[in-house]
Amino acid sequence: MAKHIFVTGGVVSSLGKGITAASLAHLLKARGYKVTMQKIDPYLNVDPGTMSPYQHGEVFVTDDGYESDLDLGHYERFIDESLTRESNFTQGAIYQSLITKERRGDFLGGTVQVIPHVTNAIKERLYRIADQTQADIVISEIGGTVGDIESQPFIEAARQFKKEKPAGDVVFIHCTLVPYIAAAHEVKTKPTQHSVKELRSVGVQPDFIVCRSDHEISQSVREKIALFCDVTPEDVIACIDAPSIYQVPLALYDQSFDGKVLSRLGLPAYGLPDLAPLRKFLSDQDNCHGEVDIAIVGKYVQLPDAYLSIMEALHHAGVANGVATNLHLIDAEKVSDASAPELLGSMDAVLVPGGFGARAFEGKIAAVRFAREQKIPFFGICLGLQAAVCEFARNVAGLEGATSSEFDEQAAYQVVDIMPDQRNIDEKGGTMRLGAYPCKLRKDTRAFEIYGDEVIYERHRHRFEVSNVYRPRLEEAGLVVSGESPDGRLTEMVELEDHPWFVATQAHPEFKSRPTRPHPLFTSFVAAAKAKRQG
Numbered sequence: 001m002a003k004h005i006f007v008t009g010g011v012v013s014s015l016g017k018g019i020t021a022a023s024l025a026h027l028l029k030a031r032g033y034k035v036t037m038q039k040i041d042p043y044l045n046v047d048p049g050t051m052s053p054y055q056h057g058e059v060f061v062t063d064d065g066y067e068s069d070l071d072l073g074h075y076e077r078f079i080d081e082s083l084t085r086e087s088n089f090t091q092g093a094i095y096q097s098l099i100t101k102e103r104r105g106d107f108l109g110g111t112v113q114v115i116p117h118v119t120n121a122i123k124e125r126l127y128r129i130a131d132q133t134q135a136d137i138v139i140s141e142i143g144g145t146v147g148d149i150e151s152q153p154f155i156e157a158a159r160q161f162k163k164e165k166p167a168g169d170v171v172f173i174h175c176t177l178v179p180y181i182a183a184a185h186e187v188k189t190k191p192t193q194h195s196v197k198e199l200r201s202v203g204v205q206p207d208f209i210v211c212r213s214d215h216e217i218s219q220s221v222r223e224k225i226a227l228f229c230d231v232t233p234e235d236v237i238a239c240i241d242a243p244s245i246y247q248v249p250l251a252l253y254d255q256s257f258d259g260k261v262l263s264r265l266g267l268p269a270y271g272l273p274d275l276a277p278l279r280k281f282l283s284d285q286d287n288c289h290g291e292v293d294i295a296i297v298g299k300y301v302q303l304p305d306a307y308l309s310i311m312e313a314l315h316h317a318g319v320a321n322g323v324a325t326n327l328h329l330i331d332a333e334k335v336s337d338a339s340a341p342e343l344l345g346s347m348d349a350v351l352v353p354g355g356f357g358a359r360a361f362e363g364k365i366a367a368v369r370f371a372r373e374q375k376i377p378f379f380g381i382c383l384g385l386q387a388a389v390c391e392f393a394r395n396v397a398g399l400e401g402a403t404s405s406e407f408d409e410q411a412a413y414q415v416v417d418i419m420p421d422q423r424n425i426d427e428k429g430g431t432m433r434l435g436a437y438p439c440k441l442r443k444d445t446r447a448f449e450i451y452g453d454e455v456i457y458e459r460h461r462h463r464f465e466v467s468n469v470y471r472p473r474l475e476e477a478g479l480v481v482s483g484e485s486p487d488g489r490l491t492e493m494v495e496l497e498d499h500p501w502f503v504a505t506q507a508h509p510e511f512k513s514r515p516t517r518p519h520p521l522f523t524s525f526v527a528a529a530k531a532k533r534q535g
């Protein structure tokens with residue numbers, strides 16, 4: 001039977017609950033336990049797939065094609081496991097399933113209510129993930145902040161769940177902010193006291209309190225929080241801002257957080273956890289010499305979280321190459337043939353990431369053109385591949401004005417077109433080509449050399465593809481299709497020969513990069529940037 005850990009948040013959002021939860025998971029896995037994680041989001045969207053990157057950061061995609069919250073990316077990177085659609089659900093999804101049942105008549109005329117119907121549906125998900133994954137420990141992060149109206153059913157469900165399970169099977173961890181007030185020269189515990197009071201008012205007593213702060217949490221502060229919040233001072237854990245998120249597991253380990261949690265759950269803490277791979281990554285990170293400047297030319301640059309997995313993947317690859325990666329988020333709307341030399345001229349590499357909609361597409365084309373002509377290493381991801389193909393079509397293959405039918409259905413040369421199985425789809429949610437698909441690599445290509453495998457799997461999230469009508473013409477002009485779907489119907493990767501490093505993929509390889517297992521495409525791309533830097 002699985003043990004369960006709930007992680008709640010107090011005082012403010014964006015506390016890094018996900019990193020705390022994932023760091024604890026890393027330690028428990030390193031102790032030999034089978035750990036899984038899930039994110040529970042209280043909002044009413046059915047999934048995050050249709051939410052704006054400006055509001056919600058990137059949409060992370062799982063192997064089985066679920067469009068999830070970006071915290072799943074942290075989970076995967078910290079526990080080095082591929083998660084599934086079981087690992088994220090929203091209040092919207094819970095309501096959708098209940099309303100579908102109600103319309104079908106499943107409730108036989110009964111009144112459908114938050115308690116017990118919504119809470120039962122939430123608990124069902126808690127039992128189901130334990131059942132399906134056969135994990136020893138399930139960590140569930142409840143999104144939002146304690147006290148929010150919309151998170152109440154989740155806290156209540158977790159409370160009931162604890163009552164249903166044998167004593168000692170469920171642990172609550174409450175993450176709060178302990179702010180430093182400069183004028184008083186001290187950190188303040190009152191917000192934590194209030195947020196724990198709020199949690200206790202709905203029947204949940206936290207077992208541990210994790211204090212997020214940019215200042216040290218002294219013993220007397222721990223004692224004060226312990227006294228007011230009814231825990232012991234040892235159960236008040238400090239989580240101080242760290243220069244690297246990957247240091248957080250070690251900071252928690254230094255306070256024996258994993259051992260304390262295991263003991264509360266009645267599980268043995270055998271020997272010492274295997275933290276060697278993480279420690280190696282951190283020491284490599286500290287020992288980087290030199291740096292590279294990499295431009296990410298996108299349209300959602302005001303919110304860096306929109307490119308979170310790409311930035312992490314570049315960082316992992318930098319560490320693997322022994323260089324710091326200075327990432328420059330460049331607004332594609334500002335890039336043109338005229339401005340490219342100034343904006344991109346000093347870069348060691350250019351990456352064009354995924355995106356939707358016409359705005360800023362021309363800037364991406366200009367960035368591709370500059371990187372191609374100036375022989376700057378170029379990496380195109382999803383819409384980045386489509387931009388690379390349009391640019392090549394226009395400026396090399398002579399197809400003037402070539403574009404994607406996503407942006408102009410009247411254009412003369414629609415070299416990127418809607419996939420046939422997407423043509424008649426009207427609903428936006430969860431209907432793209434999603435999740436892991438196989439890709440066959442052509443033997444004599446850079447892609448094959450990098451992956452070292454003939455068939456690879458990457459995760460997808462798109463509706464458009466390189467048009468097979470124009471593919472022969474593009475290939476004749478020199479575009480190398482280095483990867484395609486096994487049936488040959490879909491162009492999955494392209495590259496150029498007469499260039500130091502020009503590779504684009506229709507998939508999102510960034511989702512599979514982990515600190516301890518950097519992604520080969522990113523590692524090779526950063527190596528090319530490093531080579532350019534060193535001249």
Ligand code: GLN
Binds near residue numbers: 353354357384406
């Ligand atoms: N908008 C493009 C498509 O739907 C690219 C999507 C993406 O970059 N994720 O095909």
